[in-house]
Amino acid sequence: MTFDILILDSNEMTLYTQSDKNIRMTWVYITGFLVFVIAVGYVFAGAMSNSLVLYIAVAFSILMSFGSYWWSDKLVLAMSSAKPIDHAANPEIYHLVENLCITAGLPVPKIYIINDSSPNAFATGRDPEHSVVCLTTGIIEKLEKVELEGVVSHELSHIGNRDILLSTVVVVLVGFVTLLADWFRNWAFFGGRSRESDNENGQLRLILIIVAVILSILAPIAAVMMQMAISRKREFLADANGALLTRYPEGLASALEKISADPQPLKEANRATAHLFISNPFRGKNVSKFFMTHPPIEERVKLLRGMSS
Amino acid sequence: MIILVVIALIVAGMYNGLVRLKNRVDEAWSDIDVQLKRRHDLIPNLIATVKGYAAHEKEVFEKVTEARANAISAGSTEDKVQAENMLSGALKSLFAVAEAYPDLKANQNFLELQRELTDTEDKIMASRRFYNGNVRDFNTKLQVFPTNLIASSLGFTAREFFEAAEGEKENVKVEF
Numbered sequence: 246m247t248f249d250i251l252i253l254d255s256n257e258m259t260l261y262t263q264s265d266k267n268i269r270m271t272w273v274y275i276t277g278f279l280v281f282v283i284a285v286g287y288v289f290a291g292a293m294s295n296s297l298v299l300y301i302a303v304a305f306s307i308l309m310s311f312g313s314y315w316w317s318d319k320l321v322l323a324m325s326s327a328k329p330i331d332h333a334a335n336p337e338i339y340h341l342v343e344n345l346c347i348t349a350g351l352p353v354p355k356i357y358i359i360n361d362s363s364p365n366a367f368a369t370g371r372d373p374e375h376s377v378v379c380l381t382t383g384i385i386e387k388l389e390k391v392e393l394e395g396v397v398s399h400e401l402s403h404i405g406n407r408d409i410l411l412s413t414v415v416v417v418l419v420g421f422v423t424l425l426a427d428w429f430r431n432w433a434f435f436g437g438r439s440r441e442s443d444n445e446n447g448q449l450r451l452i453l454i455i456v457a458v459i460l461s462i463l464a465p466i467a468a469v470m471m472q473m474a475i476s477r478k479r480e481f482l483a484d485a486n487g488a489l490l491t492r493y494p495e496g497l498a499s500a501l502e503k504i505s506a507d508p509q510p511l512k513e514a515n516r517a518t519a520h521l522f523i524s525n526p527f528r529g530k531n532v533s534k535f536f537m538t539h540p541p542i543e544e545r546v547k548l549l550r551g552m553s554s
Numbered sequence: 555m556i557i558l559v560v561i562a563l564i565v566a567g568m569y570n571g572l573v574r575l576k577n578r579v580d581e582a583w584s585d586i587d588v589q590l591k592r593r594h595d596l597i598p599n600l601i602a603t604v605k606g607y608a609a610h611e612k613e614v615f616e617k618v619t620e621a622r623a624n625a626i627s628a629g630s631t632e633d634k635v636q637a638e639n640m641l642s643g644a645l646k647s648l649f650a651v652a653e654a655y656p657d658l659k660a661n662q663n664f665l666e667l668q669r670e671l672t673d674t675e676d677k678i679m680a681s682r683r684f685y686n687g688n689v690r691d692f693n694t695k696l697q698v699f700p701t702n703l704i705a706s707s708l709g710f711t712a713r714e715f716f717e718a719a720e721g722e723k724e725n726v727k728v729e730f
Contacts, residue, residue, distance in 0.1 A: 348683045490683075
């Protein structure tokens with residue numbers, strides 16, 4: 246059994262039901278994640294007898310993530326030497342993106358090109374008005390027009406679904422858990438004084454400390470696993486929504502196959518930006534399924550092909 | 555007493571939701587209009603260019619000109635949809651005729667117009683899809699519970715989809 250999609254009979258799933266299901270599962274995961282985060286917070290704050298640490302952790306986490314969210318369009322471009330194109334310079338690509346935006350009811354994002362023969366693409370930006378779509382020269386050359394349309398519509402779906410905002414919120418929560426775990430380990434290591442007098446709840450406190458010790462190791466890992474599960478669901482959702490835009494799921498399906506068959510790693514990607522790309526830019530990494538930002542290509546292609554919209 | 559206030563608030567919320575969806579449909583329709591008008595504007599230049607090489611193909615020119623005039627003057631949604639679909643058909647014939655004139659096909663002006671018209675057709679299709687998506691959302695909202703209870707009494711009626719022409723739906727016969 247996988248965490249991702251329980252397909253009882255893929256013939257009964259349309260792009261619409263897929264999309265609805267992915268949205269539902271996102272809510273389920275987020276709610277579960279919030280419950281987890283609150284529970285973790287309770288345990289750590291209780292163990293250290295210090296609830297102020299919760300507020301500090303939230304504030305820190307938000308601060309660390311806010312900049313990268315708010316200026317996500319400028320940041321990623323600065324990190325990856327991408328060059329902008331406009332209507333005059335590259336009318337075919339511009340029209341391709343523009344027409345898909347008309348179908349989606351989105352404003353046309355800024356379009357950038359990275360000079361790299363490895364086929365890949367990403368989208369970012371804090372909201373549709375400040376969004377960016379980036380394509381490698383490799384993907385433009387190696388893909389047919391309908392395949393490129395499938396890729397671009399997948400990226401536009403990320404923008405329209407506000408996935409960048411969602412993943413920032415998730416990252417803040419993961420950061421919150423990780424910070425608390427780190428601080429607890431420091432606190433325990435350096436003697437563990439508490440701020441309030443704790444004579445009454447001695448028993449409870451002891452239990453909380455024991456649980457906190459376990460959590461300080463497991464919680465960050467569990468948080469990342471949940472983050473990845475949410476990320477994978479949103480990728481499936483972007484696939485389904487993108488195919489609904491073009492009414493041609495085969496375009497994206499064959500594009501994904503071509504991209505994954507290409508052996509070249511993307512030179513520009515680093516671990517911070519890897520999750521944004523349409524396909525994992527690091528080739529050949531054998532990561533456990535639960536830590537993958539993207540679902541396996543075979544599953545994505547199978548779902549796209551099993552559907553007729 | 556409180557129950558009445560709550561119900562009033564709920565109804566107000568439903569009404570606002572319907573207004574929002576209806577306005578989206580209207581906006582999407584005028585977006586299609588923008589693209590259709592762009593197509594109307596490109597046509598006179600196209601006819602002039604083709605006439606320069608194929609002056610005697612009077613029938614197809616007349617067909618396009620007439621279809622264009624009908625499309626511009628059409629009133630209701632249904633008439634507009636029909637007229638625009640007929641214009642698409644007439645343009646197809648014009649480009650089919652142009653195939654027989656290699657000099658015309660090499661003409662820069664003609665190629666540029668063809669490219670722009672193709673892009674405009676793509677944009678018309680894109681805005682049609684967006685319009686249909688909004689019509690679907692609006693019509694669905696009109697039909698589901700509980701908005702269906704109040705929708706007609708508040709004056710909201712279902713909108714029509716921008717359908718493909720009957721001719722377009724038939725399979726094209728290819729003859730050699």
